[in-house]
Amino acid sequence: MMMVFTFAITLTVVVFTVIVTRIIYVMRKSSKPLSKIGSQSVSTLIVLGSGGHTAEMLNLVAVLQKDKFTPRIYIAASTDNMSLQKASALEASLVDERDDGMISKDAQFMQIYRSREVGQSYLTSIWTTLIAIIHALWLMIKIRPQVILCNGPGTCVPLCLTTFFFKVVGIRWSSIFYVESIARVRRLSLSGLLLYKLRIADQFFVQWPQLQREYPRTHYVGCLM
């Protein structure tokens, strides 16, 4: 009886240690550039959020080399009506630049349940966040992007947590690039703080020098807007 108990304890400790070691390894490796020379192209998940978030994100997408970051999967909250429209307008404007007709299959548009609506009580938010996480898991298993671009809407947290989980268990190694919104001058957003402190974002960009001084592991990149 004692032996079984001891064995169980030992097993738990070993498993726990393996998991923690793996997590620390993932966190440390993530902050360094990819060691392999970049592949031809990377599948890219672009997380859109309401209002200024989408405008800033599309500003960034506009300057990326489209043949390197492809296919591009745009994802927005199910209650967000405008963001996917703006994204498809951007993609449509790219069609004129290349006339080989390949643009349409480079871009996909998806929706995800929101963890929390503005003004929603924090109590019900726990439940909706759980649903959002399950939905994120489901979508991420389907998409498995190599690169994720996000800039702060709550929708990005379940997606990034899922990505981190996939990295730890070895399903897919993705790089998360987080650009904090230009509206954040002195403090990080809640999403940003989470992804920074937990070292889930591989690279964290800020648009104001005050934030770079406050959070030294970030990169100051000036104003995107």
Place this chain on the structure above:
Amino acid sequence: MGENDDGQSKKKKTKNVVFVTVGTTYFDALVRAVDSPEIKQQMLHKGYSDLLIQMGRGSYIPIEVTFLSCVAGSGSIFETLRLGKSLIVVVNEDLMDNHQSELAEELAEQKHLLCARPQTLHRTISNLNLESLIPHPPGDATPVMKLINKYLGFLVD
């Protein structure tokens, strides 16, 4: 928004328009503030003949005005700055975390725009000095793009 007086005998009514926008939000406090007789009087004093208001999702409808707009979010702010227009940003104090004010205050400190609250708007307009504003340089996403490419091992041309 400059003056344009041709000084001819046939008087042309010059239109200096104040455009107020709430973006996609609900900001009745600003609509009410702008609709007040004191502020409208001051705007007339300063040479502004028309007031255009875009109301967003607000419910307060001013009696004489066609549209109501007030600048609140980063989208409205930067669109206006890009157009080179003089801007007064009014911060919505009813929003919970009020991170909006950080951006407006920082840009005001850098003299790219003027910043006010609904209650102090009349003071800002009576002390209006738009010449002190300096243009905001256009945004540039290429630094981010370069860092991302470097991280992924892509060559940047």
